[in-house]
Amino acid sequence: QVQLVESGGGLVQAGGSLRLSCTASGRTFGTSAMGWFRQTPGKEREFVAAISWSGTSTKYADSVKGRFTISRGSAKNTLYLHMNSLKPEDTAVYYCAGDQDPYRSGTEYPENYEYWGQGTQVTVSS
Numbered sequence: 001q002v003q004l005v006e007s008g009g010g011l012v013q014a015g016g017s018l019r020l021s022c023t024a025s026g027r028t029f030g031t032s033a034m035g036w037f038r039q040t041p042g043k044e045r046e047f048v049a050a051i052s053w054s055g056t057s058t059k060y061a062d063s064v065k066g067r068f069t070i071s072r073g074s075a076k077n078t079l080y081l082h083m084n085s086l087k088p089e090d091t092a093v094y095y096c097a098g099d100q101d102p103y104r105s106g107t108e109y110p111e112n113y114e115y116w117g118q119g120t121q122v123t124v125s126s
Helices: none
Strands: 003-007 010-013 018-025 032-039 046-051 058-060 068-072 078-083 092-102 113-116 120-125
Touching (some): 018 032, 018 120, 032 068, 046 068
Antiparallel strands (some): 068 078, 092 113
């Protein structure tokens, strides 16, 4: 059974930083793109960042560009999201996602991801 487990969420003041982690088990994501999405109550799931299967290509939502960095662990089954200069509007549940198909660059479309974690809450206070 494939599992993606996020960790690292919490409460932080505006301007602070957090690092989210996502650990995969049940299959290797070494040849799969991965991404981070977020969602607030009553809203659609929103793209945050994606990284290609090789880790050489990244993509960011305009709202987080320059503040967030997505990266992969050396074993490729770990995904990170480094979040700096956090704002209250970054408050959301953050989800890790994995692409089923290999060798793709990573996209902002949630329908391209087969595997999802359960989410971790990030709350930014003003």
